[in-house]
Amino acid sequence: MNEMQFFHFGLMPYPFIPPGSEIESTWVTLSNAHYDPKIGARLYKEYLDQAVLAEKLGYDGTCVNEHHQNAYGTMPDPNVMGSQIVARTSKIPVGIIGNALPLHDNPVRVAESVAMLDVLSEGRIISGFVRGTGMEYHSMRANPAYSRERFWEAHDLILKAWTDDGPFAWKGKHYDIPYVNPWPRPYQQPHPPIWLPGTGSVETITEAAKRRYPFMMVFAPLSFTKLNYEMYRNAANEAGYEASPEQLAFCVPTYVAETDEIAHAEAREHYMWLFGTGLKVPAYQHFPPGYTSGRSLRGMLEGRAKFGMKDHWDLTYEELVDEQYIIVGSPDTVAERLNIYAEECGAGVHVGASMQVGTMPNWKVVKNMTLFAEEVMPRFRPPGNQPAWERGVPLPGSAALVTPTPEAVPV
Amino acid sequence: MAVADVKAPAVDATMLDVAGTPVAVRRKGSGRPLLFLHGAGFTGQWLRFHEALAQGADVIAPEHVGFGGTPLQDWLDGFDDLVLHYDDLRATLGLDEPFDLVGYSLGGWIAAAYATFYPEKLRSLTLITPAGFPLEGGSVVDLFHMYPEELFGTIFNDMANVAEVAPDPEDIDAAVKGYEEASTTARLVWERRDDPKMPRRLQRVTTPALVVGAEHDRLVPDEAADAYAAALPDAELVRIPGTGHALVVEQPAAVAKAVLDFQERVR
Secondary structure (H helix, E strand, O other): OOOOEEEEEOOOOOOOOOOHHHOOOOEOOOOHHHOOHHHHHHHHHHHHHHHHHHHHOOOOEEEEOOOOOEOOOOOOOHHHHHHHHHHHOOOOOEEEEEEEHHHOOOHHHHHHHHHHHHHHOOOOEEEEEEOOOHHHHHHHOOOHHHHHHHHHHHHHHHHHHHHOOOOEEEEOOOOEEEEEOOOOOOOOOOOOOEEEEEOOOHHHHHHHHHOOOOEEEEOOOHHHHHHHHHHHHHHHHHOOOOOOHHHEEEEOOEEEOOOHHHHHHHHHHHHHHHHHHHOOOOHHHHOOOOOOOHHHHHHHHHHHHHHOOOOHHHOOHHHHHHOOOOEEEOHHHHHHHHHHHHHHOOOOEEEOOOOOOOOOOHHHHHHHHHHHHHHHHHHHOOOOOOOHHHHOOOOOOOHHHHOOOOOOOOO | OOHHHHOOOOOOOEEEEEOOEEEEEEEEOOOOEEEEEOOOOOOOOOOHHHHHHOOOOEEEEEOOOOEOOEOOOOOOOOHHHHHHHHHHHHHHHOOOOOEEEEEEOHHHHHHHHHHHHOHHHEEEEEEEOOOEOOOOOOOOOOOOOOOHHHHHHHHOOOHHHHHHOOOOOOOHHHHHHHHHHHHHHHHHHOOOOEOOOHHHHHOOOOOOEEEEEEOOOOOOOHHHHHHHHHHOOOEEEEEEOOOOOOHHHHOHHHHHHHHHHHHHHOO
16 A cells, blocks of 8 residues: 555534534534533643644644634634644644634734744644635634735745745735744744645645645545545646645544444544534635635536535535545555545545544544554554654655745735 | 516616726716716616616716626725726716716715715715614624525515516526625625724715615614714705615615605705
């Protein structure tokens, strides 16, 4: 089987809310009266312990991300969580996938926080950049019509802040900052690897490929992931190179147990929570005006009409399994499914390996993580089952750092 | 009711070059020039409301930048850009004498902003269920936070004529157009749904003004019409019975009559 890297990733949900069928949304308008901070403290502790366990079990990395005003993922500041994990581990890479650039008024703050973490961890940080979900444009009152412009301008500013000696002045359309001069500078030189997680817009995929940034598909069926990887590979070819497996990542919730039967019995209700409740989001929250282009919207609407694609919360458990939104089964079954990504799709990074989802209790998470590490990961690694960071394998995305990036003008 | 019953005779748009920006304009009627600024939708067609106005005026109906047949421009960022754009359009059309300006909903906000900058260029100002006035507590309804069919349910109190403007839910072209126009609206109003400077600036508008309110507007609160009428130095307020925010579609003849009667009274 092809080699693959495995990143642990937990969304840190607050699952004690009414079921998706009874609420408008798990985002934006679900009252935070449902949040009990005492329960929240226990959950944070469990979730962080799971990230620490990922190092002990030899995962290739562990990840955090940013979401606002929702019960699906209670990490409004991913750098705070990243800092906790950095402090409690010593070797495992920490992916912040990612900071939601357009939601914030000054990108220099992101450059500073990520550089701090990179120095604190002595170079263990992967810096993901995202636009934030459509829901967060409602919650944070950032203008979705400028989301893409702000994303790329903030990206360019952060990269310059990391790589050029300060102070310099930034005069852009959205940011005008007379003194850019962040201390500290990143530990990794020229800067931490950059990932672009996404749900598959033409614009993001093309830009990611041009810059050799790993692109991560999130919660998509296998068929859609294949299409998007194809788009990435074509864009890479146009940029004059072949995309490598480390550039193609996929975030697919995965649960492994002794047998297929046990795995389904243990996982089912929690995946149904993730898709049926955690991702209960009406379209007007998901796609505020301008968040996506008319062209992408047309593709989406035509796709739905043609393939009968459903909203996440409308999917049955059987559909989740059959269309490979999730991978559930015995070590053999899970390895077989993962191998489709490795061989047919040419992907090399599995994110969300054994992650906690929804209402899944700690014991199942620990069991799943352990079985996955001991029975599945070795099949995609050289003999010895060592994580990439023990073998001196560079972080996914490092290739982009030695190849000059084009003077790309973002869409 | 068949769609044909609620459609006005078609008037094609012609493209006008306004200081380098192509603008789709429909024009019909005779008499004094009446510049009509549309709201955040109902574009791409000559409405029965336009037709009713054209019985008593030379109706000039441009489409805003990023709406209908007028392409979006990079320079569009705020209401001041539209005020200057519409003054360019006025100059392009050769409207050198004071003219009658009418704005509906979002167009009412644009018209009010135009009037605060160029009061002397107006013969009269008419605002129909205008948006943009800052009210205590703000607007309770978030037009970006509902499905299109809910929005129609909110703006129409009387659904009898809705077929004039309601898109076919299966029509992907219409859905994309609606989304793109909403994206333009977001550029203008996403962060702030009103203009806190408006009340003070309206003191400059000594032009005779008419505010046309709905009987009960469930999108822009009824207080907005009252507040505009109170803040404008020389304004009267009328309300059209039986209507909601979409009054120009619900009662086009009654609204047009109120507008034309008022303009007739202005000396």
